[in-house]
Amino acid sequence: MNTMTTTTPETATTVLDASGVTMRFGGLTAVRDVDLTVKAGEIVGLIGPNGAGKTTFFNCLTGLYVPTEGKVRYKGTVLPPKPHLVTQAGIARTFQNIRLFANMTVLENVLVGRHTRTKEGLWSALLRGPGFKKAEAASHARAMELLEFIGLQDKADHLARNLPYGDQRKLEIARALASDPGLLLLDEPTAGMNPQETRVTEELIFAIRDMGIAVLVIEHDMRFIFNLCDRVACLVQGEKLVEGTPGDVQADERVVAAYLGTPFEGAPGADEVAEVEAAEAHSTTRTEGETQ
Numbered sequence: 001m002n003t004m005t006t007t008t009p010e011t012a013t014t015v016l017d018a019s020g021v022t023m024r025f026g027g028l029t030a031v032r033d034v035d036l037t038v039k040a041g042e043i044v045g046l047i048g049p050n051g052a053g054k055t056t057f058f059n060c061l062t063g064l065y066v067p068t069e070g071k072v073r074y075k076g077t078v079l080p081p082k083p084h085l086v087t088q089a090g091i092a093r094t095f096q097n098i099r100l101f102a103n104m105t106v107l108e109n110v111l112v113g114r115h116t117r118t119k120e121g122l123w124s125a126l127l128r129g130p131g132f133k134k135a136e137a138a139s140h141a142r143a144m145e146l147l148e149f150i151g152l153q154d155k156a157d158h159l160a161r162n163l164p165y166g167d168q169r170k171l172e173i174a175r176a177l178a179s180d181p182g183l184l185l186l187d188e189p190t191a192g193m194n195p196q197e198t199r200v201t202e203e204l205i206f207a208i209r210d211m212g213i214a215v216l217v218i219e220h221d222m223r224f225i226f227n228l229c230d231r232v233a234c235l236v237q238g239e240k241l242v243e244g245t246p247g248d249v250q251a252d253e254r255v256v257a258a259y260l261g262t263p264f265e266g267a268p269g270a271d272e273v274a275e276v277e278a279a280e281a282h283s284t285t286r287t288e289g290e291t292q
């Protein structure tokens with residue numbers, strides 16, 4: 001078990017407070033009545049089988065979707081349902097599929113992430129006045145600092161598309177950090193990585209937490225998530241099934257059953273599964289009867 005994990009005092013500030021979040025797409029309820037909090041200093045994991053609603057829930061937190069029901073608060077304030085306003089408020093994210101500007105340099109990609117923190121307006125930019133130049137220099141310095149933090153300072157002028165896969169993932173994180181977030185949402189940060197790259201990512205996330213940024217992370221790699229997180233929540237068919245310490249969640253037979261696809265009493269969708277199984281059993285009996 002991870003020894004670097006800090007214990008979060010009960011009194012720690014609640015950074016994220018999502019309550020009763022439901023998201024429906026027509027007849028499909030992708031997320032149903034999910035409550036989740038993240039406190040200052042915490043790394044929280046969100047797990048669940050494919051299609052459980054994890055990314056949809058992230059999209060509800062970041063203003064990409066307006067939840068059908070429920071509220072999302074960041075440091076006590078209800079978030080506006082617009083991605084750039086959510087970023088401005090202090091939540092940054094990365095995506096499941098890398099979304100870098102492939103033909104821009106590594107440094108330029110990080111600078112793009114700074115734009116919500118740059119106050120200089122259009123006229124100032126066009127006239128390139130002293131205010132603009134000062135802001136530009138400050139953004140440049142901050143971007144270089146972040147590249148140093150993730151270890152890509154020597155590749156600042158490389159095109160993003162020429163970076164190895166692991167470095168592209170790191171660059172996405174640096175771009176998210178450029179908006180000076182208080183909460184970072186990571187959607188499958190180690191997808192497609194080899195064990196060595198996964199280990200580096202783990203260390204990077206601990207370092208981000210140590211910078212005072214709370215982290216909420218979706219991941220399928222259980223070893224990674226249980227080693228990294230202070231708390232883990234498991235979604236199954238849009239509902240939060242279990243939440244607790246990595247030890248509790250790991251030992252919960254409902255989580256194991258959800259991953260192995262074994263229905264259990266009270267599981268979301270268990271009634272439907274039972275109906276299908278009963279119908280299948282019935283048709284098998286009939287077929288056997290007919291061939292005799």
Ligand SMILES: Nc1ncnc2c1ncn2[C@@H]1O[C@H](COP(=O)(O)OP(=O)(O)OP(=O)(O)O)[C@@H](O)[C@H]1O
Nearest residue numbers: 025028029030048049050051052053054055056057
């Ligand atoms: N924009 C959309 N319109 C309609 N249905 C959607 C939309 N986005 C997601 N869904 C559906 O909502 C459900 C949850 O999908 P989601 O991508 O959130 O799951 P997930 O847990 O992130 O899965 P994975 O681990 O495979 O990424 C799925 O049934 C998916 O098909």
